[in-house]
Amino acid sequence: MRILLWKLWMGYRIFGPIIELLMAMFRPFAVAMYRMGGPIVAQMAGMILISAVVAVCVGVWAHAMLFGFVDESILATAASAGVELTGAFSYVSPATWGLTPSQIAVQLQQVGGVAANMSGVAQYLLWPVQFGIVRDLVGLGALMGLFNIIPVYTIWWERKVAGRIQSRLGPMRVGGWHGWSQSPADGIKLLLKEDLIPDGADAPLFRLAPYFNIIPSALAFVALPFGATYVFRELDVALIFILGVLGVEVLGVMLAGWASNNKWSVYGAMREACQMVSYEIPLGMALLLPVVTTGTLNLTKIVDAQSGGWFHWLVFSSPFAFIGFIAFFVASLASCKRAPFDLPEAESELVAGFLTEYSGIRWSFFFFAEYAAMFVVCGLAAILFLGGWHSPLPASWGAALGDAWYARGVKGLLFSGPVWFVAKCVFLLYVQIWIRWTLPRIRIDQVLYACVQVLLPLTMLMLLGTTVWVWASTSECETWAMVTAITRYVLGGIGLMFAFAFPAIAAYGFYHRRAMVGNLVQDAMPGS
Amino acid sequence: MADTVFEASPDTMIDYDSSQQGDLRTEEMLINMGPQHPSTHGVLRVVLRTDGEMVLEAIPHIGYLHRCAEKIGEAVQPYQYVPYTDRMDYLAGMNNNQAFSLAIERLCGIEVPPRGETIRVAFAELNRIASHLVSLGTYGLDMGAFTPFLYCFREREMILDLFEAACGARLTYSYITPGGVHDDLPASWVERCLEFLDYFETKISDYNNLLSFNHIFVKRTSRVGVISIDDAIGYGLTGPCLRGSGIRWDLRKTAPYDGYENYDFDIPIAKPGGTDEIPEGVIVGDCWSRYWVRVLEMTESVKIIRQALGRLPNGDFIAPKMKNIKLPEDEVYVEVENPRGQLGFLVAGDKSAIPSRVKARGPSFCNLCITEKACKNVMLADVPAIIGSIDVVMGEVDR
Numbered sequence: 001m002r003i004l005l006w007k008l009w010m011g012y013r014i015f016g017p018i019i020e021l022l023m024a025m026f027r028p029f030a031v032a033m034y035r036m037g038g039p040i041v042a043q044m045a046g047m048i049l050i051s052a053v054v055a056v057c058v059g060v061w062a063h064a065m066l067f068g069f070v071d072e073s074i075l076a077t078a079a080s081a082g083v084e085l086t087g088a089f090s091y092v093s094p095a096t097w098g099l100t101p102s103q104i105a106v107q108l109q110q111v112g113g114v115a116a117n118m119s120g121v122a123q124y125l126l127w128p129v130q131f132g133i134v135r136d137l138v139g140l141g142a143l144m145g146l147f148n149i150i151p152v153y154t155i156w157w158e159r160k161v162a163g164r165i166q167s168r169l170g171p172m173r174v175g176g177w178h179g180w181s182q183s184p185a186d187g188i189k190l191l192l193k194e195d196l197i198p199d200g201a202d203a204p205l206f207r208l209a210p211y212f213n214i215i216p217s218a219l220a221f222v223a224l225p226f227g228a229t230y231v232f233r234e235l236d237v238a239l240i241f242i243l244g245v246l247g248v249e250v251l252g253v254m255l256a257g258w259a260s261n262n263k264w265s266v267y268g269a270m271r272e273a274c275q276m277v278s279y280e281i282p283l284g285m286a287l288l289l290p291v292v293t294t295g296t297l298n299l300t301k302i303v304d305a306q307s308g309g310w311f312h313w314l315v316f317s318s319p320f321a322f323i324g325f326i327a328f329f330v331a332s333l334a335s336c337k338r339a340p341f342d343l344p345e346a347e348s349e350l351v352a353g354f355l356t357e358y359s360g361i362r363w364s365f366f367f368f369a370e371y372a373a374m375f376v377v378c379g380l381a382a383i384l385f386l387g388g389w390h391s392p393l394p395a396s397w398g399a400a401l402g403d404a405w406y407a408r409g410v411k412g413l414l415f416s417g418p419v420w421f422v423a424k425c426v427f428l429l430y431v432q433i434w435i436r437w438t439l440p441r442i443r444i445d446q447v448l449y450a451c452v453q454v455l456l457p458l459t460m461l462m463l464l465g466t467t468v469w470v471w472a473s474t475s476e477c478e479t480w481a482m483v484t485a486i487t488r489y490v491l492g493g494i495g496l497m498f499a500f501a502f503p504a505i506a507a508y509g510f511y512h513r514r515a516m517v518g519n520l521v522q523d524a525m526p527g528s
Numbered sequence: 529m530a531d532t533v534f535e536a537s538p539d540t541m542i543d544y545d546s547s548q549q550g551d552l553r554t555e556e557m558l559i560n561m562g563p564q565h566p567s568t569h570g571v572l573r574v575v576l577r578t579d580g581e582m583v584l585e586a587i588p589h590i591g592y593l594h595r596c597a598e599k600i601g602e603a604v605q606p607y608q609y610v611p612y613t614d615r616m617d618y619l620a621g622m623n624n625n626q627a628f629s630l631a632i633e634r635l636c637g638i639e640v641p642p643r644g645e646t647i648r649v650a651f652a653e654l655n656r657i658a659s660h661l662v663s664l665g666t667y668g669l670d671m672g673a674f675t676p677f678l679y680c681f682r683e684r685e686m687i688l689d690l691f692e693a694a695c696g697a698r699l700t701y702s703y704i705t706p707g708g709v710h711d712d713l714p715a716s717w718v719e720r721c722l723e724f725l726d727y728f729e730t731k732i733s734d735y736n737n738l739l740s741f742n743h744i745f746v747k748r749t750s751r752v753g754v755i756s757i758d759d760a761i762g763y764g765l766t767g768p769c770l771r772g773s774g775i776r777w778d779l780r781k782t783a784p785y786d787g788y789e790n791y792d793f794d795i796p797i798a799k800p801g802g803t804d805e806i807p808e809g810v811i812v813g814d815c816w817s818r819y820w821v822r823v824l825e826m827t828e829s830v831k832i833i834r835q836a837l838g839r840l841p842n843g844d845f846i847a848p849k850m851k852n853i854k855l856p857e858d859e860v861y862v863e864v865e866n867p868r869g870q871l872g873f874l875v876a877g878d879k880s881a882i883p884s885r886v887k888a889r890g891p892s893f894c895n896l897c898i899t900e901k902a903c904k905n906v907m908l909a910d911v912p913a914i915i916g917s918i919d920v921v922m923g924e925v926d927r
Contacts, residue, residue, distance in 0.1 A: 348567040351565060
């Protein structure tokens with residue numbers, strides 16, 4: 001062991017300066033790239049952004065189509081034809097073997113059309129796709145891309161929304177169109193900043209703490225389904241997995257607070273611990289409502305149970321679920337350390353709480369983790385209560401469209417597809433941001449009171465109510481069926497009212513902004 | 529260790545000597561809040577003795593911004609000293625100028641022309657609004673509400689525009705000088721000011737909806753940092769802190785200067801929760817009361833400015849020949865009502881043009897004394913709430 005450490009140390013002694021040199025060479029390169037590329041990027045900002053979004057969507061869709069094609073048209077037909085699998089070792093099920101390229105070519109000939117004409121090349125291109133490990137690598141790439149893109153653009157969006165709430169503009173310069181590359185630029189800045197470790201800090205723990213935060217929030221994406229098939233691993237216990245993995249984040253915060261050797265950081269860590277024991281129980285209780293209703297922990301199956309349009313979403317299924325959803329949302333604010341529960345990093349009390357001593361890339365890890373966790377809890381709320389990837393329109397309306405590839409695309413946009421899931425997440429994120437920039441922070445004893453004495457009994461009551469409701473719904477009684485239907489439509493009607501009132505109020509405010517904000521502000525503020 | 533006793537009682541919690549093995553006890557921690565801290569409003573340093581989230585004791589330490597402001601007054605002529613008063617309470621420069629100018633005028637027996645007096649009142653009240661806006665905004669910031677801060681600064685910016693139009697400066701004005709004001713109002717300034725007042729009156733309800741009556745805000749500030757009437761008088765509190773404890777005392781009414789006796793306005797004081805529109809749970813003397821007194825004072829200031837602009841007489845705005853005046857061998861002590869309380873100037877002359885003694889009585893300095901008493905046995909999050917509600921400006925504490 002000592003020899004190994006010595007070797008590592010010597011390796012660092014030899015290669016360390018080289019790495020430092022490379023870093024030093026990279027810095028002017030990055031600056032020069034920014035200086036030269038910046039104006040070009042600014043000119044084409046809108047186009048780049050739109051084409052990037054389109055490329056990502058098309059890429060994901062193309063991969064899904066490719067995997068489906070290989071599964072259905074090649075592997076399944078080959079299996080049914082009794083072809084012996086001799087190509088290579090399969091990752092998913094070690095007992096089976098893949099097809100050889102020539103066997104794939106035979107199958108492609110059977111498919112006919114373009115596939116048959118191009119089988120000479122396609123047999124080699126499609127060969128790796130049949131193996132689980134290749135697909136996992138592709139999926140992992142998509143996952144890591146998502147994990148990078150989501151926090152970056154949530155931060156950008158938060159700054160824009162906050163700016164508008166506060167009669168400012170938010171980022172406007174970097175990248176051109178509404179400062180769309182402000183967050184990537186900030187990320188590069190943080191990468192290049194010095195990674196400070198304070199004197200007297202517990203250096204290994206100090207270095208380790210951000211990973212305890214960022215890895216769990218990345219892991220949560222593994223089990224978070226974006227659509228019926230757009231999930232990296234469809235786990236039967238996905239809900240428990242995500243909840244457990246997000247719970248680990250607290251450890252990172254506490255390590256960071258303790259290892260910083262700063263009294264304010266310790267306060268932040270202790271507050272996080274204190275907050276965690278108070279919000280985690282109501283959060284778990286509220287999560288049990290959909291589980292009790294649908295009888296499964298599998299997120300995909302929970303969403304499947306909510307197909308059938310607006311009135312079949314779980315939040316409208318009973319008054320208990322309706323209130324439970326609100327309780328879940330409040331508890332999820334606390335779990336993401338968002339205002340008004342942002343006590344661990346309360347800047348006016350604890351300077352920056354557990355983040356006080358962090359800088360550069362490690363600091364950005366905490367931020368990444370926080371915003372990714374925000375997205376995950378919003379995704380959970382959408383999946384468990386708001387119908388997941390189903391649109392408000394009942395999917396049965398799309399039956400007339402048929403099953404052609406373009407019809408499937410239209411159905412994905414109109415009735416059920418990842419775009420709806422993302423849209424719901426974005427709306428819930430907006431609500432979180434809205435709350436943050438409106439409310440003051442509450443005190444730690446008030447957090448405990450709110451979570452333990454209000455939310456906990458409330459969610460317990462809701463859980464009891466839901467259980468009774470589900471039990472009653474198993475009966476064949478027709479009166480009860482009528483009661484549930486009426487409840488569903490009344491609650492759904494309330495939800496519809498909110499859904500229409502929200503844009504209506506926003507539009508009213510927008511068109512009467514001069515009267516509402518005042519002439520002086522309107523004349524003084526650019527762009528409002 | 530079978531015979532270990534586990535016990536936890538309030539007595540053993542803070543008792544260092546009972547270090548028997550297995551006793552559940554917590555330790556006190558000394559922690560420095562400031563001089564660089566987001567919510568100490570400058571370079572105030574508060575040493576907190578804490579037990580977990582409880583603050584057992586908070587001792588303010590001052591002196592990080594000392595600039596010999598009083599001693600400089602004994603080296604320069606009064607009109608040269610006016611810019612130094614700006615830098616004391618830098619959020620209320622006009623009021624500081626006014627206090628020093630009044631002291632010089634009373635010492636030398638100078639009559640301020642009516643137009644100068646009226647302009648002074650209008651500017652002092654505008655600056656009171658601007659100062660209270662900063663106080664309100666930063667208080668929201670102390671409570672974790674970021675948005676009211678920007679709204680308040682948006683309106684303050686408009687007041688600063690008005691000041692800039694009149695005197696060219698946005699923070700350190702030196703506009704009010706011994707004898708009157710050093711420039712006349714520019715053209716159409718009165719109309720601009722009236723337009724602002726119309727706009728501003730509608731905004732106060734915005735602040736109330738967003739912050740003052742916010743349930744969380746009320747919960748955070750009511751019944752916190754309660755200062756009794758006896759304590760308020762005993763510690764020499766003045767201004768909103770005194771009126772927040774329910775004492776109707778304002779120099780503009782009790783010892784009027786610059787013609788304040790001719791204006792019609794009220795002195796808002798704290799009232800218990802449930803009366804008027806004050807939310808339940810508020811008691812007289814708590815942080816919310818002090819905050820609320822400032823909100824009400826802004827409305828009163830708007831009233832005063834309207835009256836002043838309505839009766840603005842023509843004529844001189846400054847008494848003639850104000851430079852190189854010989855100060856008589858006498859001393860005066862003059863107090864005015866600053867946004868933060870009573871700002872007093874003692875000026876003594878010795879038949880030369882330079883005062884032999886200048887001494888200031890700062891409201892922030894005197895109000896800050898109550899911190900130690902008010903911050904006993906509170907939560908950590910209450911300390912910014914209490915210091916913010918006392919609303920100190922460190923430039924004037926340290927001078």
